[in-house]
Amino acid sequence: MTTPPLTGHDLIHDYLRMLDSSPGVYRMLNAQSEVLYVGKARNLRARVSNYARASGHSIRIQRMISETASMMFLTTRTEVEALLLEQNLIKQLKPRYNVLMRDDKSFPYILIGKAHPFPALKKHRGARKEKGSYFGPFASAGAVNRTLNQLQKVFLLRNCTDPVFASRTRPCLQFQIRRCAAPCVGRVNETEYAALVHDAERFLSGKSTGVQADLAGEMQKASDAMEFERAAALRDRIKALTAVQSAQGINPRGVAEADVVAVHLDHGQACVQVFFVRANQSWGNRDFYPRTGSGAEEPEILEAFLTQFYDDKEPPRLVLLSHPLENPDLVAEALSARAGRRVEIAVPQRGEKAELVENASRNARESLARRMSESATQNRLLQGLADAFDLDGPPRRIEVYDNAHIQGAHPVGGMIVAGPEGFIKSQYRKFNIKGEAGAPGDDFGMMREMLTRRFERLVAEDPDRRSDSWPDLLLIDGGAGQVSAVAGIMADLGIEDIAMVGVAKGIDRDAGKEEFHRIGQRPMALQRNDPVLYFIQRLRDEAHRWANGAHRAKRAKTVGATPLDEIPGVGAARKRALLSHFGSAKAVSRAALPDLMAVDGISEAMAETVYNFFHRD
Known part of the structure; x- marks a missing residue:
């Protein structure tokens, strides 16, 4: 009689005999070898022994232990190395019981380039490879664009590319509307332009009061010399400078550089709000909704968020938090190592810094309330969709397909994805139609190629359907013919258990008269005022937008080809x-x-x- 394999506490206890007190990272896996949890430890044996105890665990940890069928270990030289490795593995493996930051987009900066005698003022994303002065980060492209718009009025720095600058023979429109000093045609010399660049750098470094005072002094001199046109131009620049200062929102006097990070937790859902303070100015805020790992508390959420958030971003000198961390010294050491200088982590209790944190906490609380309300509405729509089309349950992943071309030219297919949290834009895909599928009028051929490529790859990468990449519902732009063709494609691939619905324009192609087609069933329609109908229309319109945008980009690229x-x-x-x-x-x-x-x-x-x-x- 064979002995059943060990699981849970017994399995973890059995691993203790092969562990020592080294720092490192451990992984807990289930019977299907899926990673449940990744953790770090200063002392691996001591940390793992905590899981071997039969009591004293939260419901979340108890559930995780009961699912554990094996463990993996990796030792490191220091606990800081273990922390960094832990977060890299979490981002790579996305374990179910870890806190995971799901939005990892880069943040925009303002760049004053220094590779040209007359530097340009522009927005920058990505690696800092270009020579120049970088200022940021800003919370969004909109925040950068608003600031750039005002800075051009104040400092008259060019925003054109170097080839355009070199080819100019007369001032462009930017000079005419007083947004550029026109160095391209010699309206200012290199020394005068360098002074403008210096003023812009002073302002973006937080010395706005001095810049404003200098401009006011120049305006007074011009007025005294009866150079009223120049005085009026300086007055307009001062007004623009005042506008950009007021647009920055909260401008703390005692905090020159900091990120203010606050978390709010409600019924297992979390919102982390980050405010960026640079040069004594608020440069916007961004909210994040990390996956909380089935019941993590605020300190664990903040610690995981900070280490993942600053994985590819330079930390500021000060990070203000709404809740204390479990390992503040360790996280500060890790961030300092990443920045190459000291990074301080603090939880302020009073004064201006505490007010900044309270403001971020309030925004986190309000943002989470709005998101939960939207999520409840989305869940009702998904349940309505299931009821309307006799689905087994509310779909967790809806894929909508559409294609775009002009008489067969530049054919492109598009796939959008939606779920309980709305549109999942990181999962959108474009398909460049190849071969004969893009022949004029061959929409069936385009759809066939798109779906074949999509599901052949999905079957190859995840044949057992363990990931959440498999859809519950396919929405096809078209009628019975398109649905029948898609069903044939899926049957050829051996996939016959995914529901599909064709959305065809109804009488007179009017919105609200759509007909819905399913295999083996008569066409149906929904009431014109049915929220589910509006939801399907939004899905279809988003698919149109995505496919048409891809088509325009491909056409524009082809037009410029030689x-x-x-x-x-x-x-x-x-x-x-x-x-x-x-x-x-x-x-x-x-x-x-x-x-x-x-x-x-x-x-x-x-x-x-x-x-x-x-x-x-």
């Missing part, structure tokens, strides 16, 4: 140089070898490559 794109070694810079020198790709194809060699940036070898490409015969 034969030069196919030449090995000819990138954007060389293509621009050749077109600027000869005027067109056709002229390049007719150019002699010496003429090609005369172009800046085109070496003898590259000239031969270009010449041979057009003269293969």
Whole structure:
């Protein structure tokens, strides 16, 4: 008689004999080898021994222990290394019982470039590879754009690209509406423009009062000298500066640089609100809704959020929190190591800093209430959808497919995804239709290629359907023919248990008269005032928007294409140089070898490559 495998407390206790007191990371796995939880420890043996106890655990931890069928361990040199490794594994594996930050988008910055004698003022995202001064982060692109709009009125810095700057022969519209000093045509010299750049950097560094005082002094001098037009221009710049200062919202006097992070927890759902304070100015806020790991408390949520949030972002010198952490010194050490300087973590109790935290907490509380209300409405709509189409239950994942083309040209397919939390935009997909599927009018062929590629890959990557990438419902833009074709495609792939509904425009193609088609059933319609009908219309319209946007992007890219794109070694810079020198790709194809060699940036070898490409015969 075989002994049943150990699980739960007995299994964990059995692992203790092979563990020592080293710091490291442990993983708890279920019987299907899915990672349930990733944790870090200063002392692996001591930490794991806590799980071996039969009592004293929360319901969440008790449930996790009962599902544990195996464990994995990895030792590190220090506890800080263990913390960083833990968060990397959490983001990679997404364990069910860990707190996981689900929004990992980069934040925009304002960049004053320094690679050009006349630096440009512009928005920047991503790695800081370009030489210049970076200011931020800002909470959103909208916050950056509003600030840039006002800064251009105040400091008159250019926002054009270097090639446009080099090609100007007269001032552009930005100069006419007093948003640029027109250095491209010599309206200001390099020294005068550098002074404007210096003032902009002073303002973005928090020295706005000094900049405003200097502008006021210049305005008074111009007025005294009866240069009233210049005085009026300076007055307008001061007004713009006042506007950008007021647009920053809360401007703390005693906090020069900090991130204010507050969490609010309600019925297992959490909202983390982050306010960015830089140069004594508030540069906006962003809310996050981390997955709470089936019952984590505020300290655990904040600790996991901070380590994941700053994984690819530079921490500020001060992080203000609404709740104390379980390991504040460890997290501060990890953030300091990442920033290359000291990072302080504090939970203020009084004064201006406490007011900042209270403001963030209030926003977190209100944001979570709005989200929970929207989620309740969404759940009612999903239940209504299930009732309308006789589904087994409210769908957790709806995929909507649509395609776009103009008489078969530039065919593109689009897939959008929706669920209990609304549109899941990170799961949207575009499909460049290949082969004969994009023939004029062949919508069936386009749909066939799109769905075949989607589900062949899904079957290959997740044949056992363990992930949440499998849909419960497919919405197809079309009638009985499209639904029948999709059903045939799915049957060929061996997938016959996913519900599908065709959404066809009804009489006169009016919204509200849609007909719905299902396999083996007569067409049906919903009442014009049915909220489920409006919900389906929103899903269909979003699919149209997504597919049409992909189509426009593909068409625009094709319009700008030339034969030069196919030449090995000819990138954007060389293509621009050749077109600027000869005027067109056709002229390049007719150019002699010496003429090609005369172009800046085109070496003898590259000239031969270009010449041979057009003269293969």
